[in-house]
Amino acid sequence: MIKTEKLTFNYSGEQPNVLKDIDIEIKNGEFVAVLGHNGSGKSTLAKHFNAILLPVGGTVYANGINTKDESRLYDIRRAIGMVFQNPDNQIVATIVEEDVAFAPENLGVPTAEIRETVDWALDTVGMTEYKQHAPHLLSGGQKQRIAIAGVLAMKPKCIVLDEPTAMLDPIGRKEVMDTLMHLNSKNAMTIVLITHNMDEAVNADRVIIISDGEIVKDAPPHIVFSDVDEIKALGLDVPQVTELMYELRKAGLDVPSGVITIEDAYKALSEVAG
Amino acid sequence: MIIKAENISYTYSEGGPFEKEALYNVSITINQGDFVGIIGHTGSGKSTLVQHFNGLLKPTSGKITVCGIDTLDKKANLKKVRTKVGLVFQYPEHQLFEETVRQDIAFAPKNMGLSERETQERVMWAASLVGLTDEILEKSPFEISGGQKRRAAIAGVLAMQPDFLVLDEPTAGLDPSGREEILFQIKKLHKETGITVAIVSHGMEDIAKTVEYLYVMNKGEIAMQGTPLEVYAQYELLEKMGLDAPQITKLMKHVYGVNICTVEDAKEYILGVAHRA
Numbered sequence: 001m002i003k004t005e006k007l008t009f010n011y012s013g014e015q016p017n018v019l020k021d022i023d024i025e026i027k028n029g030e031f032v033a034v035l036g037h038n039g040s041g042k043s044t045l046a047k048h049f050n051a052i053l054l055p056v057g058g059t060v061y062a063n064g065i066n067t068k069d070e071s072r073l074y075d076i077r078r079a080i081g082m083v084f085q086n087p088d089n090q091i092v093a094t095i096v097e098e099d100v101a102f103a104p105e106n107l108g109v110p111t112a113e114i115r116e117t118v119d120w121a122l123d124t125v126g127m128t129e130y131k132q133h134a135p136h137l138l139s140g141g142q143k144q145r146i147a148i149a150g151v152l153a154m155k156p157k158c159i160v161l162d163e164p165t166a167m168l169d170p171i172g173r174k175e176v177m178d179t180l181m182h183l184n185s186k187n188a189m190t191i192v193l194i195t196h197n198m199d200e201a202v203n204a205d206r207v208i209i210i211s212d213g214e215i216v217k218d219a220p221p222h223i224v225f226s227d228v229d230e231i232k233a234l235g236l237d238v239p240q241v242t243e244l245m246y247e248l249r250k251a252g253l254d255v256p257s258g259v260i261t262i263e264d265a266y267k268a269l270s271e272v273a274g
Numbered sequence: 275m276i277i278k279a280e281n282i283s284y285t286y287s288e289g290g291p292f293e294k295e296a297l298y299n300v301s302i303t304i305n306q307g308d309f310v311g312i313i314g315h316t317g318s319g320k321s322t323l324v325q326h327f328n329g330l331l332k333p334t335s336g337k338i339t340v341c342g343i344d345t346l347d348k349k350a351n352l353k354k355v356r357t358k359v360g361l362v363f364q365y366p367e368h369q370l371f372e373e374t375v376r377q378d379i380a381f382a383p384k385n386m387g388l389s390e391r392e393t394q395e396r397v398m399w400a401a402s403l404v405g406l407t408d409e410i411l412e413k414s415p416f417e418i419s420g421g422q423k424r425r426a427a428i429a430g431v432l433a434m435q436p437d438f439l440v441l442d443e444p445t446a447g448l449d450p451s452g453r454e455e456i457l458f459q460i461k462k463l464h465k466e467t468g469i470t471v472a473i474v475s476h477g478m479e480d481i482a483k484t485v486e487y488l489y490v491m492n493k494g495e496i497a498m499q500g501t502p503l504e505v506y507a508q509y510e511l512l513e514k515m516g517l518d519a520p521q522i523t524k525l526m527k528h529v530y531g532v533n534i535c536t537v538e539d540a541k542e543y544i545l546g547v548a549h550r551a
Binding site for chain 2: 140
């Protein structure tokens with residue numbers, strides 16, 4: 001779906017490289033979380049996935065297309081949609097369904113088909129009952145789901161989300177995460193989620209950690225989070241249960257490593273507690 | 275006593291078509307030196323409440339005094355209230371506007387009519403409280419990191435030397451080390467100067483290890499209050515209100531039936547149990 005080869009980038013020739021020789025491949029249907037501290041280069045990387053930024057060195061293939069091929073820009077943007085942090089910056093219309101229809105209208109899709117697409121997109125994010133509402137009166141989580149529906153209306157193969165839950169409360173976060181997991185499992189949508197929230201990253205198939213423009217980890221979450229000290233040294237955090245189990249193991253207690261969900265922690269501790 | 279609110283209610287656009295009651299019969303007392311957290315989901319009324327703390331909003335009914343000043347009193351000196359209570363909004367770094375961090379922090383004391391020398395003293399004092407170095411003071415607010423920007427914005431409020439610092443979502447949008455850093459600086463500030471602090475948040479795990487007392491807002495009312503431990507122990511109720519308790523609280527309650535809300539305490543407890551067995 002997305003492939004980078006020796007991707008290097010800087011914002012100007014005089015400044016140091018923000019991305020250094022990045023090689024990654026994201027396959028169809030994968031759910032990938034990208035972590036990294038502020039300024040690590042993760043947002044810069046994400047912007048290469050649909051040609052918002054172009055590499056200074058190396059190559060990026062988005063849905064098989066070289067992102068430097070300007071004539072294919074629309075094809076790239078249609079295949080790979082992006083959702084950003086602040087939902088208020090991404091909503092253009094005054095009625096929810098008109099906002100979702102914005103992209104297909106611009107793509108020249110026939111009216112009947114737009115109707116169908118918009119209904120499908122709103123249904124997929126669970127916002128059908130709000131289709132006649134004004135977006136500014138919705139909650140943050142609802143607005144962000146509208147932004148996702150707007151991207152879905154282009155029928156992309158992959159959605160890249162840059163900290164979509166950073167401004168949301170726990171309910172809003174859960175709504176957005178449930179939507180993403182549903183899209184991934186039911187619609188086989190490829191999801192790339194950039195986040196600071198470790199509890200969200202544990203839901204991914206694969207976690208990539210970026211530090212100073214380089215990939216330092218690329219593995220399933222239970223492996224990536226197993227070395228808590230190393231993750232903390234990278235300026236990141238692990239889920240609370242992971243940290244607790246790690247500390248208990250260090251203190252000599254016989255509990256499994258790589259515990260990332262509260263359910264696994266229940267199980268492990270219940271055995272210890274007898 | 276810093277804040278004494280008695281049965282305050284607040285209705286947005288009272289009498290208009292979009293009339294909305296955001297606060298309902300809230301009573302809250304915050305004393306000198308307190309360190310409190312106010313949590314609640316979006317729309318629960320927590321931001322509406324804290325805007326009463328410096329007279330930005332005035333109750334539609336009930337009464338609130340801020341450092342002894344009744345904000346509803348027509349003769350109340352609200353300018354004085356606002357120098358006593360420093361409100362740091364969400365994403366305060368969006369409000370940085372001067373050419374250098376130093377000038378930005380100097381803005382409020384200058385407007386308060388302090389001399390250049392006093393202003394600079396305030397700037398140095400505020401900057402050191404949030405851990406900003408001389409080097410950063412000379413930079414443009416656009417050249418520094420997200421965590422530094424936020425600390426610069428907080429310093430801009432501290433430079434007024436308020437008695438009460440209110441921070442609305444001070445860690446939103448920061449990475450884990452940025453969050454730790456901000457909370458560490460706020461805790462240190464509270465400890466060293468004894469300033470009264472209120473943090474408004476929905477980041478449950480952050481707040482569990484930071485504040486001394488918690489208020490939970492729901493549908494415009496104070497639904498629960500107590501120490502973080504007491505509040506998080508009722509996590510089922512919190513979840514009903516759209517909030518979440520720290521993972522550790524749920525885990526420890528489920529397995530051991532005890533109230534614990536930080537990783538350190540949980541570790542100690544479990545190891546204690548294991549050694550006794």
